[in-house]
Amino acid sequence: xxxxxxxxxxxxxxxxxxxxxxxxxxxxxxxxxxxxxxxxxxxxxxxxxxxxxxxxxxxxxxxxxxxxxxxxxxxxxxxxxxxxxxxxxxxxxxxxxxxxxxxxxxxxxxxxxxxxxxxxxxxxxxxxxxxxxxxxxxxxxxxxxxxxxxxxxxxxxxxxxxxxxxxxxxxxxxxxxxxxxxxxxx
Numbered sequence: 001x002x003x004x005x006x007x008x009x010x011x012x013x014x015x016x017x018x019x020x021x022x023x024x025x026x027x028x029x030x031x032x033x034x035x036x037x038x039x040x041x042x043x044x045x046x047x048x049x050x051x052x053x054x055x056x057x058x059x060x061x062x063x064x065x066x067x068x069x070x071x072x073x074x075x076x077x078x079x080x081x082x083x084x085x086x087x088x089x090x091x092x093x094x095x096x097x098x099x100x101x102x103x104x105x106x107x108x109x110x111x112x113x114x115x116x117x118x119x120x121x122x123x124x125x126x127x128x129x130x131x132x133x134x135x136x137x138x139x140x141x142x143x144x145x146x147x148x149x150x151x152x153x154x155x156x157x158x159x160x161x162x163x164x165x166x167x168x169x170x171x172x173x174x175x176x177x178x179x180x181x182x183x184x185x186x
Contacts, residue, residue, distance in 0.1 A: 058157035066168035069177055081123045086152040095138035095182035108155050120160050126152050127167040134173040138184055
């Protein structure tokens with residue numbers, strides 16, 4: 001019995017020693033992962049701090065620029081006003097507010113904005129999937145924090161557009177006063 005206990009003790013001690021040795025070797029082989037923080041990865045074409053600063057400014061700017069359905073309709077009829085739909089070309093083709101132009105969010109770049117919205121002072125009205133229910137195929141719901149209105153507003157603001165307004169409420173496509181056009185309406 002004593003001999004069995006002694007063998008068991010030796011096995012446990014050997015295992016503990018082997019484990020400690022493996023940890024020591026790992027520290028020597030990869031000191032960057034154990035002893036120091038991961039090196040900072042930089043990319044001058046990506047600026048998270050700048051984005052967050054612009055997003056904060058855009059959020060403050062946006063608060064006074066959210067429109068009711070009636071305000072949106074009235075402003076959309078005024079000369080020089082652009083209604084912008086930043087959903088995919090496919091969703092836009094299915095159903096969109098009559099008269100809206102499409103510039104898909106992933107396609108928003110310096111060049112595409114210069115071509116599509118050359119006047120940075122023009123009034124731009126935006127809307128997105130999360131403004132509508134009643135036609136899930138054309139307006140699939142996103143989670144509220146990923147609403148396309150937010151991304152579009154921040155992007156336009158970042159590019160220097162300040163005359164932006166956003167449709168505020170959640171509306172039913174079937175009962176909205178807005179006029180729609182597209183394949184689904186046909």
